[in-house]
Amino acid sequence: MKQIAIIIASLLFSILFYDRSIGLNLSIFSLITIVFLVINNYETFKNKTILLHTFAYVLSAIFVFVNHSSLAVIANCAAFFTLVGTVSQSSTSIYVQWFNGVYTTVAGFFHRNFEVKEDVQKVDWKKDIDFTHWAKLIGIPLVFVIVFILLYKNGNPIFNNLVSKINFDFINIQWVLFTVLGYYLFSNILKPVYVEPATSRDLETENDLQQSDTFSVEQLKKEKQLGTTLLSFLNVLLVFYIITDVVSLASIETTKASELSNHVHSGINTLIASIIIAIGIILYFFRGNLNFYAENKLLKNIAFSWILLNIILIVLIAIKNQMYITSFGLTYKRIGVHIYIFLTLVGLITTFLKVLKIKNLAFLFRRNTQIAFVVLLICSTINWDATITKFNLTTSKSFDVNYLINLTDRNAIILHDLKDDLEISETNKKRIETKYRNHMMDLSQRDWQEWNYEMLTNSDKFDKTQD
DSSP states (O other), X not given: OHHHHHHHHHHHHHHHHTTOOSSHHHHHHHHHHHHHHHHHSTGGGGSHHHHHHHHXXXXXHHHHHHHOOHHHHHHHHHHHHHHHHHHHOTTSOHXXXXXXXXXXXXXXXXXXXXXXXXXXXXXXXXHHOOHHHHHHHHHHHHHHHHHHHHHXXXXXXXXXXXXXXXXXTTOOHHHHHHHHHHHHHHHHHSSOOOOTTHHHXXXXXXXXXXXXXXOOHHHHHHHHHHHHHHHHHHHHHHHHHHHHHXXXXXXXXXXXXXXXXXXXXXXXXXXXXXXXXXXHXXXXXXXXXXXXXXXXXXXXXXXXXXXXXHHHHHHHHHHHHHHHHHHHOXXXXXXXXXXXXXXXXXXXXXXXXXXXXXXXXXXXXXXXHHHHHHHHHHHTTSOHHHXXXXXXXXXXXXXXXXXXXXXXXXXXXXXXXXXXXXXXOHHHHHHHHHHHHHHHHHHHTOOGGGOOHHHHHTGGGHHHHTO
16 A cells, blocks of 8 residues: 555656656645655544644645746755654654654665664565565566567568567656656655764753753852953943944945945954854853852843844844845845844854753754744745835835846846836846846746746736737
8 A cells, every 4th residue: 555655656756847847846745745654653643742843844845836936946945854753753853853854765665674773683684675586577588579479570570560569668767767867765664764873862952951960169260360351341332332433334425336235244254253153152151050150240241231132233233234225226135134143143042941941052053043934834835026126116215226137036026017117128128028028938838837826826827028
């Protein structure tokens, strides 16, 4: 029964993806994968964590269909590996689930069938599968059949004519190989596996920091003094920097792109260095027994102040970037700056929680990777090309029409709809019209496997562009 399910799934895999671009097929594949995993791991899917990751995988598949973007495809692949890794072991950290998901997808079949068990000294492959017998059973008759066909062709003209009419052109070797790839994929994820000792060590590692046996009050006192002195000076320095940054922010000429660009880029470089140093210093001083030292309250408060000041620095950079966006429009780099700012903010907050609740590095990795995965899923729900285009043409004070035209075709329709209201050259209007017509032509020629939401909602425009 399992083999039949794998064969059916592999045939569907080829029907969906062979010689096709990404579209509706990836969403259907996601549903097939979920059904396949549920059938073969029914009891496992009663786990709430697995159900949550299943929902995330379905959501990512929906937005592949809706947005048809590279980011949505990446998010869907990440959700696929996460789900497979979660089915193998649901209690591990998300980065271990990714690792187990990738490992299962690539080598799950071999892991299940060729792993030597601890209680077995030697695996007798002949006992399980007699490869020699099967080679003889298939190979020997096939060789003799071919030999006798060649002999009979020379001895009988009628038989020769019949054999000559046999045409194997209908067999597409590439399609067969693609189906075999699908069979291998579904064979791997049939029963997801996990890698040792990475999985067991992750399960054994708690989030709470433990006090070590080498607890020296004298040494901790000196370390606290060093940390207090260092962080105090850094706090004073950062306060001075923030004051000067606020003054400089008030004097920025928002009409000058170069000035705004310099402020944002220099601020980002400062932010990167500052956050890395801040987190590194805090993690160093609160790496062990200093967390349990009775007189560490002052050092903790100074560390919290340092984190707060860095958060203020993040807010200032965000304001500069938003001023840049309002004046000169959205771009992928400016969106990336906002996302980076958010992730650094998350890093500071989790560092604050690590010190406050006496957590270890595993806590930081687990929480930050979980949040990064959620951010990836959320970002995949947005058609960024269309969002950038609409914002720049309707909200920002100025825009670069060449940048918008050179984006992917996912903004072709909105560009076409707004082009007559724009004060741009006739050459650029013709470029937009050409981009729109080519995009409509491409959509109209797609097979059902390549459908997406944009195609379904604009099918009435196909004939008009071909007139």
